[in-house]
Amino acid sequence: MKQILGLAAALLLGCGAPTEPAPASAGAADALPTDASQDTQTLDTAIEITDTAGPLPCNGDPALCALPINQVTLPTAHNAMSSKADGFLLPNQPSGMLAQLDAGIRGFMLDVHPYDGTLAGEQGKPYLCHATCKLGATEFTAAMTALRQWLDAHPREFVVIIFEDYVSEAALNAGLQAAGLLPHCLHLGPSDPTPTLAQVIALGRRLLILTESGGGAEPWNHGYQSLAFDTPYAAEKPDDFSCDVLRGKPGNRFFVVNHFLTHNLEPHDQLAKQANHNPLLLQRAQQCQKQQKQRVSLLAVDWYSEGDLLSVVNTLNGL
Secondary structure (H helix, E strand, O other), X not given: OHHHHHHHHHHOXXXXXXXXXXXXXXXXXXXXXXXXXXXXXXXXXXXXXXHHOOOOOEOOEHHHOOOEHHHOOEEEEOOOOOEOXXXXXXXXXXXOHHHHHXXXXXXXXXXXXXXXXXXXXXXXXXXXXXXXXXXXXXXXXXXXHHHHHHHHHOOOOOEEEEEEEOOOHHHHHHHXXXXXXXXXXXXXXXXXOOOEHHHHHHHXXXXXXXXXXXXXXXXXXXXXXXXXEEOOOOOOOHHHOOOOOOEOOOOOOEEEEEOOOOOOOOOHHHHHHHHOOOOHHHHHHHHHHHHHOOOOOEEEEOOXXXXXXXXXXXXXXXX
């Protein structure tokens, strides 16, 4: 337990200012800044409770707790904000984010734009939109507040967000702060070992944020291509799917497989019928793992309720 405490406390102090990595020989006390005593105490207590309470689940199963967070495949919703339930035109998903969370989705691809719709007084504010807010829009802080409330109610769950961000880091930070999400944020430095699910849960830092703009000064803001790499996302038919690398460097910590189709204005629920079912979905994920010699971290689909996403993720996770 002391080894776990030293590793996690040194690396995962959340959304505060980044600290210099500790030398390999340093103990937990050497790796902590002087104001981190509360984090140490909280982590110690959390791990002791876990140790004495028997096998508690991590993202739904105790077998996942010891795995590094990039070695657990997360079912992921592409354009998760663009849902039929929320009134988006040509939606990518059937239901909103809370329903997606309740169904088991743990990875979210979200686009954040300056508002350009018709609501008076909202122009330029950050909203979750797809291309333009005229096609559908959800106010950013409201969506993040709902996520924070869900995380508070589900303390054993870890979630990843990939923001396709068209607003400033300051605007994102203000929305996350107003939503109360900053204390949930994970800070993963470039030289830090990858923590396990049990470690991030013990610390309460259960939200990892990646931004496609490339990261920034805030410690929660991880550049997508610095930590992840992905497959192409412009497939029009199943034969177009590839396990080649589109963005990021092969071997980065998180491997994202984009498994969705885009063909003119064809509805995504119909396209998902071609993409989301076995054996295609499982075989593609396994082929990509074999080709890239790395576990799929996020398996992203449209219309998550169509097909076999959740069962495929369980298979990939050995459950």
